[in-house]
Amino acid sequence: MEFELDEEQRLLRRTVREAIAKVRGRPEAQQWDTYLRLGWLEAPPLELALILEELGYAADPTPFLATATWFAPLTGRLPTGSGTAVFDGAGRYVLDADRADEVAVLTTGGVVVVPGARLAAERVPALDPHLHLAHVDAGHADGAGDLVAEVPDLALLGLAATCVGACRRILDLVLDHVKQREQFGRPLGSFQAVKHKAADMHVAIERARALTHFCALTIAEDDPRRADAAHMAKAAAGECQRLVFRHGLQLFGAMGFTWENELQYYLKRAQACDLLLGSAAVHRKALLVP
Amino acid sequence: MKLTDDPEVEEFRAEFSDFLDAHLPAEAEARERAGSSAHVPEWARRWQRTLFDAGWLLPGQPPEFGGRGATLPQQLAHLEELARRRIYHSFNPQGLGIIAASLITFGTEEQKRRWAVPILRAEITAALGMSEPEAGSDLASLRTRAVPAPDGFVVDGQKIWTSGAHDADVLLTFVRTDPDAPRHRGISALLIPTDTEGVERRPFGSIAAEDDLDFNEVFLTGVRVPRENLVGPLNEGWRVANGSLGHERTLLWLSYAERLEDLLRDSRDTGADQDWYATLRMDLTALRLLGYRQLGEDRDPAEISVLKLLGSEAVQSASLHALEAHGAEGLSHPVRTGPYRHMHHEHFISSWFERYARSFAGTIAGGTSEIQRNIIAERILGLPR
Numbered sequence: 001m002e003f004e005l006d007e008e009q010r011l012l013r014r015t016v017r018e019a020i021a022k023v024r025g026r027p028e029a030q031q032w033d034t035y036l037r038l039g040w041l042e043a044p045p046l047e048l049a050l051i052l053e054e055l056g057y058a059a060d061p062t063p064f065l066a067t068a069t070w071f072a073p074l075t076g077r078l079p080t081g082s083g084t085a086v087f088d089g090a091g092r093y094v095l096d097a098d099r100a101d102e103v104a105v106l107t108t109g110g111v112v113v114v115p116g117a118r119l120a121a122e123r124v125p126a127l128d129p130h131l132h133l134a135h136v137d138a139g140h141a142d143g144a145g146d147l148v149a150e151v152p153d154l155a156l157l158g159l160a161a162t163c164v165g166a167c168r169r170i171l172d173l174v175l176d177h178v179k180q181r182e183q184f185g186r187p188l189g190s191f192q193a194v195k196h197k198a199a200d201m202h203v204a205i206e207r208a209r210a211l212t213h214f215c216a217l218t219i220a221e222d223d224p225r226r227a228d229a230a231h232m233a234k235a236a237a238g239e240c241q242r243l244v245f246r247h248g249l250q251l252f253g254a255m256g257f258t259w260e261n262e263l264q265y266y267l268k269r270a271q272a273c274d275l276l277l278g279s280a281a282v283h284r285k286a287l288l289v290p
Numbered sequence: 291m292k293l294t295d296d297p298e299v300e301e302f303r304a305e306f307s308d309f310l311d312a313h314l315p316a317e318a319e320a321r322e323r324a325g326s327s328a329h330v331p332e333w334a335r336r337w338q339r340t341l342f343d344a345g346w347l348l349p350g351q352p353p354e355f356g357g358r359g360a361t362l363p364q365q366l367a368h369l370e371e372l373a374r375r376r377i378y379h380s381f382n383p384q385g386l387g388i389i390a391a392s393l394i395t396f397g398t399e400e401q402k403r404r405w406a407v408p409i410l411r412a413e414i415t416a417a418l419g420m421s422e423p424e425a426g427s428d429l430a431s432l433r434t435r436a437v438p439a440p441d442g443f444v445v446d447g448q449k450i451w452t453s454g455a456h457d458a459d460v461l462l463t464f465v466r467t468d469p470d471a472p473r474h475r476g477i478s479a480l481l482i483p484t485d486t487e488g489v490e491r492r493p494f495g496s497i498a499a500e501d502d503l504d505f506n507e508v509f510l511t512g513v514r515v516p517r518e519n520l521v522g523p524l525n526e527g528w529r530v531a532n533g534s535l536g537h538e539r540t541l542l543w544l545s546y547a548e549r550l551e552d553l554l555r556d557s558r559d560t561g562a563d564q565d566w567y568a569t570l571r572m573d574l575t576a577l578r579l580l581g582y583r584q585l586g587e588d589r590d591p592a593e594i595s596v597l598k599l600l601g602s603e604a605v606q607s608a609s610l611h612a613l614e615a616h617g618a619e620g621l622s623h624p625v626r627t628g629p630y631r632h633m634h635h636e637h638f639i640s641s642w643f644e645r646y647a648r649s650f651a652g653t654i655a656g657g658t659s660e661i662q663r664n665i666i667a668e669r670i671l672g673l674p675r
Contacts, residue, residue, distance in 0.1 A: 001292060001293050001294065001295060001296075002291055002292050002296070002586075003291060003579050003580075003582035003583040004291060004586035004587075005291055006291060009291065046291060171671075175671055175672065175673070179672070179673065179674065187674050189673035189674055190673065190674040190675065192660075192664065194673070195663060195664055195667030195668070195673050196660070196663040196664075196667070198666075198667050198671050198673060199662075199663035199664075199667045199671070200663070202596070202666055202670060202671060203596055203599055203600050203666070206576075206580060206596055206600075207573070207576040207580075207600060208576075210575075210576045210579040210580050211572060211575060211576055211579070213291065213579070214575065214579055217291060217293045218293065221292075221293050221294070223293055232568075232571065232572050232575060235568065235572060236572050236576065281565070283568075284565050284568035284569065284572075285564055285565070285568070287564075287567070287571060287572075289558075289564060289567050
């Protein structure tokens with residue numbers, strides 16, 4: 001097998017990064033329109049993973065993640081505007097349910113698509129201020145049963161890739177900080193204790209990113225390993241954020257503990273990606289014993 | 291990026307597999323424990339020669355050096371096939387993968403003929419005289435001196451951790467030839483036959499067993515080395531050393547992947563918990579993927595440190611979990627024999643405790659985990675020295 005991004009994929013990553021930088025800070029609707037216009041929602045799995053990693057890197061506020069990786073794989077189509085999906089009957093902590101044009105509801109009888117306006121969705125205050133989470137009464141209280149088993153692989157991939165992106169941003173912020181900040185007459189980053197934490201963060205990110213790309217490849221080729229690969233990607237991303245959160249906040253010191261510092265957005269995004277649709281421990285349990 | 295296997299690589303793998311089916315000697319089942327990493331039993335010498343003659347010893351090399359000009363992915367397939375069947379291609383991996391390989395890169399025609407080919411054909415074995423008491427990961431601190439003499443050099447000093455030296459015929463030795471030059475610049479590489487007067491080798495046991503003799507202290511006292519044994523240009527030993535290790539490093543991760551796979555295979559019925567299997571499978575899969583990525587063009591050599599750190603620490607943590615899963619039985623020594631076949635001696639001599647203890651070889655040898663973290667932080671992440 002080949003495991004290096006090809007020229008086209010690297011180019012895509014650069015273009016995505018530039019496009020996000022260009023619309024950053026504009027109203028969400030404008031950002032969303034840009035992504036739609038660039039055709040990102042239709043991207044195949046690996047390309048989608050690359051896009052989502054960049055969106056995670058930017059703590060993107062739009063409903064892209066839920067639309068592309070929750071709604072689309074369940075319904076087999078894109079929504080008329082934005083979409084999301086309800087994976088359990090109670091409809092709790094549904095990403096973007098308060099603003100989705102269409103909602104796919106997973107029931108024991110199959111998938112039912114409901115206009116967002118018909119659902120009574122109540123946004124839940126979440127620690128990540130840019131994340132829309134809502135409780136909905138989906139009207140199909142029978143639910144889908146085993147949460148982890150019913151969630152599409154692409155939804156796990158989406159959260160994993162977003163998480164990896166947020167983690168990469170945390171590491172970059174930390175690197176900038178420890179290169180500049182001097183203590184005891186030296187840059188913080190010259191201390192071995194700091195270097196070793198940064199190196200461990202990098203390795204954790206590389207591990208999780210590799211498993212994310214593998215997961216995307218198995219989905220793209222409908223490889224029999226795809227379900228397992230999705231659990232691995234989600235678990236590795238969750239483990240990664242756990243380490244990156246801990247070391248990242250620690251290395252930023254008191255400055256990272258403030259509301260003004262942008263570090264918080266990525267810490268919260270990464271943590272949210274782990275907690276949604278089952279944390280690392282849940283997905284480790286779901287992996288097959290060989 | 292693609293999951294599907296390259297047909298040229300798979301064809302190559304199949305050809306090698308057929309060769310193994312036809313030629314693997316019956317003695318390979320003998321389970322003979324090797325004396326050290328440079329001790330090659332007689333039947334294994336014949337086996338290595340068979341591989342050499344057929345171009346299956348170091349497939350990346352040209353035919354005159356036991357290969358067939360194979361690509362890097364093909365070389366990986368070759369090693370994977372050996373690993374899958376637990377077959378050694380040599381009991382003297384350093385001689386093969388480091389010393390002969392560096393002679394092919396840096397040596398004179400005469401050195402290739404006189405040393406490299408015999409090492410490859412298992413007529414002689416070689417050990418690597420790199421570490422010293424005051425210089426482990428910090429090779430530039432080495433002190434063993436070589437002073438010019440009429441027809442060569444006179445060497446004085448001490449080496450340590452020299453794997454297999456007491457069984458080896460020759461040492462590739464790194465020595466200081468210019469004490470006044472900056473630390474990296476004054477080093478040279480010399481071939482020193484172990485029967486030269488003034489070479490004294492003292493093997494000592496490892497943590498695994500008192501009589502597990504692989505490490506040596508090597509004392510070099512007034513050792514006369516002819517000029518023609520200088521490998522590469524005078525004072526360019528640093529380049530030779532880095533080149534030598536480069537050969538070993540590119541596919542080093544594969545040995546960690548093999549060990550993880552062994553642990554997975556051997557622990558299946560031990561009642562180890564699900565969480566452990568999951569972590570092991572994730573580490574193994576990620577290691578393989580990142581290793582494959584390293585086969586691509588223009589990869590940063592510092593990424594080898596990511597593979598080494600990830601692989602060696604995963605093996606260590608997996609070995610610890612396997613030990614724990616066996617409870618008190620994990621302490622019994624020697625041996626828990628598994629359903630092993632072929633030549634992987636390290637496995638059928640190992641208790642679970644021993645495997646765990648040996649896993650520290652991975653986090654210490656070839657640059658400690660701490661050194662790997664520094665390399666990652668400085669060369670990949672750009673933190674100041």
